[in-house]
Every structure is written in C-alpha cells, then in structure tokens.
Amino acid sequence: MFKKTLIALLLVCFFSTASMALEVANLAVVNLTPVKATVFFTTDEPCQGKVIYQGQDKVDYLAMEEAIGKFHAVEVKGLNESSAYYFKLRLVDSEGKVLANLSNDDYAFTTPAHGLAMPSSIYGKVSGKTEVAVLVSVNGAESKSLPLMATPDKQGMWTVNLGDLKAANGKAMAAAQGDVIEITAISSDGIIKTDSAVADGTTLQKVNDVNF
The missing domain is CATH 2.60.40.10 (Immunoglobulins)
Structure with a gap:
C-alpha cells in the first residue's frame, strides 16, 4: 500500500512539474x-x-x-x-x-534611420554575479532613449557607447550634460539592481559599481 501511494505521489509531482508554464x-x-x-x-x-x-x-x-x-x-x-x-x-x-x-x-x-550621434561612453563594474546583463537608457530633455545592453567581462567590467543611442522615434540621440542615465543590472537568476547617474558631458564617464 505504501509503495502504491508513493508511486502515485511521484506521478502527480512529475506531471505537475511537466505542465508548469x-x-x-x-x-x-x-x-x-x-x-x-x-x-x-x-x-x-x-x-x-x-x-x-x-x-x-x-x-x-x-x-x-x-x-x-x-x-x-x-x-x-x-x-x-x-x-x-x-x-x-x-x-x-x-x-x-x-x-x-x-x-x-x-x-x-x-528600426531607426541611419544617423550620427556624439561619441561618448560610460563604464562600470558588476560584482557578486558572473552572468549579468546591463541595460542603459538616457532620460533626455525631450525623450527617453531606447535601451542599450552590455555584457560584463570576466572581471565584471562593462562599457556602453552612448553614440549608439536612439530615441523612441528612431532618430539618433546624444546624451547631453545633465541628462539622467538609468542603469539596470539583471542577473541570470532574476535579481535586479538599479542605479542612476547624471551625464557629466565628458567623452568617458565612470558610473557607480553594482554589487549583488
């Protein structure tokens, strides 16, 4: 009786897991x-x-x-x-x-049209997780950019070229001094860390490290 009950429970667990979306x-x-x-x-x-x-x-x-x-x-x-x-x-x-x-x-x-934006980059470091995606968007005076993504290297360092920014309408967009840069780091196990920085107008800007 115990064996039959155990087998029935295992079958229920198997089919419940298999059908899980x-x-x-x-x-x-x-x-x-x-x-x-x-x-x-x-x-x-x-x-x-x-x-x-x-x-x-x-x-x-x-x-x-x-x-x-x-x-x-x-x-x-x-x-x-x-x-x-x-x-x-x-x-x-x-x-x-x-x-x-x-x-x-x-x-x-x-897809946007071909266009040029002012070349500038931001960079930072991620620690505590090895598999992370970093999403970066910029809140400008007139619109918010579409996100850019970077994958950190083995040391956790990542860089995003803000010259690739595109506005929601598909046009090239430049990060101006004073714009808010939004950084979202997402780990493979679903943990999300967010931060922000103010664009300083330089061609290479360091932002805060992200620690999981």
Whole structure:
C-alpha cells in the first residue's frame, strides 16, 4: 500500500512539474540599429530562445541563440532601416521540444534611420554575479532613449557607447550634460539592481559599481 501511494505521489509531482508554464520576464528590444536588434529576456527555467520575426513582406524569419540557459539575448540581423517588425518567442528544451510559444501585440519594434550621434561612453563594474546583463537608457530633455545592453567581462567590467543611442522615434540621440542615465543590472537568476547617474558631458564617464 505504501509503495502504491508513493508511486502515485511521484506521478502527480512529475506531471505537475511537466505542465508548469515557463515564466518570461525582463523582455526588451535592445541595441537597436538600422540593420539589427537584440531581443533580451529571462526565464525561470533553462531553455533555448528562438525569435520568429517578420517585416513588411509578411515572411517569417528565424533567429536563435545557441546556448541553453535562463538568460537570453537573441540577435536579429539583416533588417532594413526605418522598418517595422513583429516577433514572437519560441522556447525549446535541449532536445528541441517546444516548451512555449509566446506572442503579443507589444512584441514589435521599428528600426531607426541611419544617423550620427556624439561619441561618448560610460563604464562600470558588476560584482557578486558572473552572468549579468546591463541595460542603459538616457532620460533626455525631450525623450527617453531606447535601451542599450552590455555584457560584463570576466572581471565584471562593462562599457556602453552612448553614440549608439536612439530615441523612441528612431532618430539618433546624444546624451547631453545633465541628462539622467538609468542603469539596470539583471542577473541570470532574476535579481535586479538599479542605479542612476547624471551625464557629466565628458567623452568617458565612470558610473557607480553594482554589487549583488
């Protein structure tokens, strides 16, 4: 009787776990340029992320990452400038089994036109975690920029070229002295740290370290 009860409990636990939906968080389109973009997100369980996207031709194209993990950055290349794109996420396990197909009207972005911004960079350091993404955006006098993403090196150092900033309307944007720089560091296990700095107008600015 005990063995039958134990087997029944194990089966219930197995099927409950197998049917548990993946949770996707921190979704953002980052490092947007006229010809490429990166779809960044995290999941509560390890998986491989795929991005199925289409533009004006209404043809589905596929971009995917190679690694399995909870931390995802899928680069989409070969885009056209000043063009709208829509995408959906497909999450698969190590054997290629589909775990989830996710779509939403908000899963969209528009590539900017080619343009130039003033070259300047910010840098900082992350400690306490080895797998972290740093998202940087700038609150200017007229608009907030689209986010840029950096991945720290083995020493935790990261750099973002603010010359790549784009405003929400897709135009090139420069960080002016006095603008607020927002920094969000996200670890692979879902811990989020935020900080901010005021742009000092120099070409290379150090911001506060982030400690997990």
